[in-house]
Each structure stands twice: as structure tokens, then as C-alpha cells.
Amino acid sequence: MSILVVGSVAFDSVETPFGKVENILGGSATYFSTSASFFSDVKLVAVVGDDFPQEHLDFLSSRNIDLAGLSRVRGKTFHWKGKYGYDLNEAQTLETQLNVFADFKPQIPKEYSESEYLFLANIDPELQMEVMNQVKRPKVVACDTMNFWISSKPESLRKVLEKVDIFLINEGEARQLSGEANLVKGAKTILSMGVKTLIIKRGEYGVLMFNGSSIFAAPAYPLEEVFDPTGAGDTFAGGFMGYLANTGDISEKGVRQAIIFGSVMASFNVEDFSLNRLKRLDYKEIEERYRDFKTMTHFIGLP
Amino acid sequence: MSILVVGSVAFDSVETPFGKVENILGGSATYFSTSASFFSDVKLVAVVGDDFPQEHLDFLSSRNIDLAGLSRVRGKTFHWKGKYGYDLNEAQTLETQLNVFADFKPQIPKEYSESEYLFLANIDPELQMEVMNQVKRPKVVACDTMNFWISSKPESLRKVLEKVDIFLINEGEARQLSGEANLVKGAKTILSMGVKTLIIKRGEYGVLMFNGSSIFAAPAYPLEEVFDPTGAGDTFAGGFMGYLANTGDISEKGVRQAIIFGSVMASFNVEDFSLNRLKRLDYKEIEERYRDFKTMTHFIGLP
Numbered sequence: 001m002s003i004l005v006v007g008s009v010a011f012d013s014v015e016t017p018f019g020k021v022e023n024i025l026g027g028s029a030t031y032f033s034t035s036a037s038f039f040s041d042v043k044l045v046a047v048v049g050d051d052f053p054q055e056h057l058d059f060l061s062s063r064n065i066d067l068a069g070l071s072r073v074r075g076k077t078f079h080w081k082g083k084y085g086y087d088l089n090e091a092q093t094l095e096t097q098l099n100v101f102a103d104f105k106p107q108i109p110k111e112y113s114e115s116e117y118l119f120l121a122n123i124d125p126e127l128q129m130e131v132m133n134q135v136k137r138p139k140v141v142a143c144d145t146m147n148f149w150i151s152s153k154p155e156s157l158r159k160v161l162e163k164v165d166i167f168l169i170n171e172g173e174a175r176q177l178s179g180e181a182n183l184v185k186g187a188k189t190i191l192s193m194g195v196k197t198l199i200i201k202r203g204e205y206g207v208l209m210f211n212g213s214s215i216f217a218a219p220a221y222p223l224e225e226v227f228d229p230t231g232a233g234d235t236f237a238g239g240f241m242g243y244l245a246n247t248g249d250i251s252e253k254g255v256r257q258a259i260i261f262g263s264v265m266a267s268f269n270v271e272d273f274s275l276n277r278l279k280r281l282d283y284k285e286i287e288e289r290y291r292d293f294k295t296m297t298h299f300i301g302l303p
Numbered sequence: 304m305s306i307l308v309v310g311s312v313a314f315d316s317v318e319t320p321f322g323k324v325e326n327i328l329g330g331s332a333t334y335f336s337t338s339a340s341f342f343s344d345v346k347l348v349a350v351v352g353d354d355f356p357q358e359h360l361d362f363l364s365s366r367n368i369d370l371a372g373l374s375r376v377r378g379k380t381f382h383w384k385g386k387y388g389y390d391l392n393e394a395q396t397l398e399t400q401l402n403v404f405a406d407f408k409p410q411i412p413k414e415y416s417e418s419e420y421l422f423l424a425n426i427d428p429e430l431q432m433e434v435m436n437q438v439k440r441p442k443v444v445a446c447d448t449m450n451f452w453i454s455s456k457p458e459s460l461r462k463v464l465e466k467v468d469i470f471l472i473n474e475g476e477a478r479q480l481s482g483e484a485n486l487v488k489g490a491k492t493i494l495s496m497g498v499k500t501l502i503i504k505r506g507e508y509g510v511l512m513f514n515g516s517s518i519f520a521a522p523a524y525p526l527e528e529v530f531d532p533t534g535a536g537d538t539f540a541g542g543f544m545g546y547l548a549n550t551g552d553i554s555e556k557g558v559r560q561a562i563i564f565g566s567v568m569a570s571f572n573v574e575d576f577s578l579n580r581l582k583r584l585d586y587k588e589i590e591e592r593y594r595d596f597k598t599m600t601h602f603i604g605l606p
Contacts, residue, residue, distance in 0.1 A: 075331055086484040179319075181389040183397060184527040205508040208525060217599050219520035222486040256602040294604040296520050299559040301597040302590055
């Protein structure tokens, strides 16, 4: 099965306590696609400017990511500049140059319209809705968003949430969207908006999944070196959706396994800047770390 | 097996977004003992003033907590006053009246000196050392501390750590003591101080255990109502040590189960002010919640 993803492909300039990089490959759809490509075929819909180098396109193609939906237009590619302190959980945005992304109107190629797995990365909820209108009802629609859309386009976002199956959001955004300081209450509120499965990302503290009947708690992988958290959420989403698409198992059992695969992928991604770690990752390492997660969380049940 | 605990018995005045209480029963040894008493016999060494009411003594006795080591002296009982905002992870101390606790010199009754399980709650590390000198080498010594001792008595604390088996500390304190922002690195540093097992408490994010050869990650129980986090850490320690003493199994398997029992106890404690929830708790509820932890963290391993 293949996954259709719509989001951003960007240049990032990132500063962390461990180093500084400029104009490196980034963007939500880039991280998502690369991560998902370890498990499934991926079709990427995004826009870049004419400054986007061939080497990045070659890299994405080498991962078997279908670029028929990646339009290249006159102008400069989206550029994000951010900084992290020792508390690597929260980025400080220093600059956002939307450039060609400002006029992004996702056009879903006809041959993509029957995709069974759709991921709407963090873009304007109105565009997320337009994408959903261009595809037949997929088996699974998942989406992400951010604080900016929660406050600036709450009604459009609510309409999107009525239609998605799985909603991925970080902890602070879950509190903001629900208006609840307590996360369990907040999750109930968000589920009542129509979402079937809610995944709350808590950075180094892991993930909580709520589906109305049960809760799943997964830790993050405790790392000795966290170099750059940029893209961790999208890399998580890529591993998560990639595994779902690979197995087709969207039962709670399958979703829980997919969450661990997502966590595994995110844990690798933060070990280096940009997609550098994913570029040198192989599937054996992914399986090894999945087994580490199993060992790390195991305890004996009561008889 | 029974546990010897040395720590504080106190009056607390606490304000949370959900209510306000004054001069209620509190103190590290109180929370610890009550929690541990669900699993094991407990011997309590602490000091109270002549203002300490009989009803609290009656409650502790009703839990089969041995009070032969609880001295009652002229003066006022230790009083802590604190406040929590919506972020219930961190207390703001408004007032600390040490009162009779200022001159506390723990005297371990002769009949306690062969205790096999010893918990040194958060008191002056010099007193923790004096306690260790008064008992034969127990099977397990665990201790807690706080930021105040880490900065004011680092050398005394280091001497204590050379002698304890299990060290329980919260996340911020682990960073402070190790001088490492990264928790995995910090844990290595702390283990190198002589501690065999390190348990890092992360409030609503759960617990990480490090023993030099493996890591165990346990979530906290996601609660819809967190009323008052006071005593959560000591209640965790009580459930943890209580279970170890009950089974005598101090293998990693046993320690992991004990961590879940500790997490279960802490999750109940925060549901009400003071020890109110523990007062109306029964063992069936503890087992039920342990099973919930198992369900909540379960996922299928790879073949």
C-alpha cells in the first residue's frame, strides 16, 4: 500500500547547543516521506522553488518517493530558521520565509486520487480540506496541525477534524485546542470533535494514544545524544503511517505497534541534523530499536 | 519483612487550583509509611511536637505502622506550606517551619537495628548517614533527597550515595546533581557515584530506572483529576519498597514490578488532598490499577 502525503519541503537553518547548520533539507513532508519510505511507497505533494537543488530530489527519488506531485515553481523555497536551548522540547522560531509556499495550492495528480493512506502534514487547514476533497475516501486519513492554525483558523480546523481518523498533535497544542489543562480531559474534548484516534506527542516523554475506549502510553527512547529535534514529530508520523500502510492492520493492536515504529524512527532522527541519520539508517537498526522498546517497557503482569 | 523509614511527619497547608487545606497530615515518612503499609509492616522513625493530635497517631497505628520510633517532644510539629499552579509538576514552597524537626536526631530503637529494608526519606544527608550507622547492613537501602541538600551539603550526600542501593530523585534534581542536561548521561554520572539502581521520577510523565545494564521506562497513570500532588514521590517510594519487602525479590524483574506498584500508589494519592485517598483505598483497587498499567503499556513484540 502507498501513502499520499501533503505538506512542506523546505530549507531549514537550525541552531542547537550542539551545532549550527544553514539551508539544509527540511520540511514536514520531507521528514514524513523519508521516514515512511522505510515501510511503504510514498507519494509526495508539495512545492519547491527553482533554487531547490537536484541532489535533494535525487535523494528523495532514491528512497522510492514518488515526486510526480512535487511542483517546482519560480521563486525561493520555503525557509524556516529556528533555535533550541538545552531544553530540546521546544523550538524557538527565528524566521519563517514562506516564499513559494505562500501560494501553495495542492494539486493531487489524478493517479494519486485513490490513495488508501493519506497524511495531511501541518499546513493551513483549508488546504488540508481541499486535499481531502480531491481524493476518494481513503482507508486512513491522519493529520497534524500547529498552534498557529489552532488560534488563527479554529473553525476550518474543526471541519478537518470531523473528517480525519487519526489526529497527531503535541501536548501544548492539545491543551490549547481543548482548553483543558488536564490532558485526559483534553483528549476527551478532542475526541468529541470527531477524531477517532488521538495521538499526543510529548517529545522526550513519549506518546499517549486515546481512542475513547483505551489509552496507550509509549515512552520515548532515552538517548544520550539528542542533536537536533527538528522533524521528530513528522518522522514519528512517517514511521507510524508507514507501518500501518505496510501491514494494513488498523486495529488497536496494529496502531500500538505503529506508534512504537514511529517512536523508533523519531529517536533515530534526532541523533543528527536534518535527515542525516535517516540517510544512513537501515531496517535492521529499526528492528533492533523496536526490540529495545519492548525490553525497556516490559514488566510482569499479575496472575 | 518489615521496612524501617526515617523522615518527616508534618502538618501541610496546601493550595492547588482545586482547593485549599490547612494543617493537614503530611510529611515524607507519613506518605511513605501509609503507602508501604498496604504491602508490608513498617517501622517509623520521626519526630512530632506536642501539638500532634492523637487521631493521626491512631490512623498510623490502624495501618499497622509501628510508632515506637516516633518521638513526641515539646514544641510544634514541622509545618510546610506550599502552592501548585495548573502545572502540577512543581510545588512552590511558601513557608517552611522546621519547629521540632530542626533538632531531629534520629534514634533507631534497638529492636529496629536489624531491619532488612531501610528507606531514608528526604532529610539532611548527615542524618541519613547517622541512621545507616545505627543499623546492621540491610538487604536494601533506598534514599531520596532534594535540591536543597544537593546544593548545601554535596559532600555529605555523596558519602550517603556510596552506601545506598537505590536512589530515588526527581528529574530536575538528577540534572542538578549530575550537572548534565541529558538525563541518560546524568544517570551514568549518578550511577558512578556508587548507586546501584537509580529511579528518576518525572511526575505526570512517569519514571525511568537505570541500573547500568538496562533502562526501564514506566508511564504515570493518566488521571482526569489530579487534586494535589503533595507526597506523590514518597507514596511512590512506599509502594515500591513495600512491594520489594513483601516479595523479597530484588532482581530486576522484581524491581520493575515494584516500580509499577509505586506508580499505582502515587496515582491514587494525587486524587485527593493529604492521605485522604489512601485512607479509603483497598488492595483490590491497587491490583486493578496495576492491571490497567499492564494494558496501557502493552504492545506486540517482533517475532
